[in-house]
């Protein structure tokens with residue numbers, strides 16, 4: 001039987017969910033408060049080349065491949081040379097920034113040590129116990145910092161790995177194996193990530209109702225709708241909507257992220273690479289940098305070099321000039337020389353995603369309870385987004401798939 005589905009929020013979460021429902025033959029209406037769709041995802045075509053506004057790529061799986069085929073979009077695969085990924089530790093670039101002894105300890109922790117989360121520990125404290133301080137500082141801190149937009153002290157393992165069994169009965173290896181799906185690396189599209197939004201919207205538009213300029217402001221509005229309701233707004237916009245009904249002492253912590261795409265003459269590293277991840281206390285303010293023109297073809301209009309630097313909100317970086325000068329200092333530490341950029345483009349997203357910490361874990365449990373409570377009253381209302389089952393596009397795609 002055809003179902004009536006009302007989706008609020010036309011970012012990539014709302015579009016992915018709409019795609020799955022349309023494929024199932026359901027009657028879908030999408031409500032978006034802005035006049036454009038795609039949320040934070042988008043690509044600008046500047047004189048020097050492409051500038052991504054948020055995500056630079058999506059991890060390709062078989063399910064995502066099928067969706068791309070269906071919407072008529074071909075992925076652009078990374079160049080072979082960009083396989084190399086660097087860590088910046090102890091003032092130098094390294095592909096494997098730990099000793100053989102720490103490496104052995106890491107293997108032991110993955111294959112043999114029982115996986116036990118502790119809600120009283122932040123990721124740094126837990127990581128030091130689980131893997132040792134060298135692995136935590138030199139590998140986990142830079143790797144997770146680049147993905148989750150903050151430092152390990154602001155994160156918690158059970159919030160990030162919420163699907164894993166962390167009761168002390170399993171191992172990391174067993175959990176990875178249990179949840180593993182075949183992946184084909186990170187891909188983009190000929191005109192950047194904006195292509196994904198454009199193709200999804202072109203595919204969906206004739207098959208469903210899209211209402212832009214419509215904003216959800218409170219939960220009561222939803223009870224008058226016939227059919228199922230799916231809330232896909234950003235967490236930042238969801239909080240004021242839920243405030244009258246959630247009487248929580250603690251609220252999720254929202255993070256602010258800035259990305260600066262920099263076009264210049266020379267490359268950041270001697271050999272091509274995907275990018276560099278930075279740990280804490282290494283003299284660099286950025287969380288990571290992506291070497292766009294090393295990764296994908298078609299990112300620059302001439303032979304220039306393109307990089308995207310990712311920064312958390314930092315004191316002393318309140319204006320663009322301060323940010324650009326910090327970027328050049330960060331860059332000079334790696335290259336050993338100062339180079340005038342040809343162009344820089346900055347995007348700042350205030351409160352764009354939550355810190356994956358205890359508050360978020362508790363908040364998601366409250367949302368689960370709310371969904372169950374509504375269900376018992378005959379209301380089919382559910383929440384989707386990058387704060388529910390994972391921050392990345394692949395996790396969002398999988399969380400919106402229907403049974």
Ligand SMILES: Cc1cc2nc3c(=O)[nH]c(=O)nc-3n(C[C@H](O)[C@H](O)[C@H](O)COP(=O)(O)OP(=O)(O)OC[C@H]3O[C@@H](n4cnc5c(N)ncnc54)[C@H](O)[C@@H]3O)c2cc1C
Nearest residue numbers: 009011012013033039040054055056216234237386392393
């Ligand atoms: C800088 C940056 C880099 C990233 N890089 C990557 C990457 O390389 N790979 C990857 O996989 N992921 C990446 N991500 C994560 C990924 O891009 C996001 O998690 C994802 O795009 C979030 O999509 P969303 O639809 O949940 O939220 P949003 O994009 O915020 O969309 C929410 C939508 O809801 C609408 N809305 C809000 N309130 C209302 C309301 N009251 N009523 C109606 N509509 C409303 C908004 O206007 C918006 O269109 C990155 C994120 C950032 C910020």
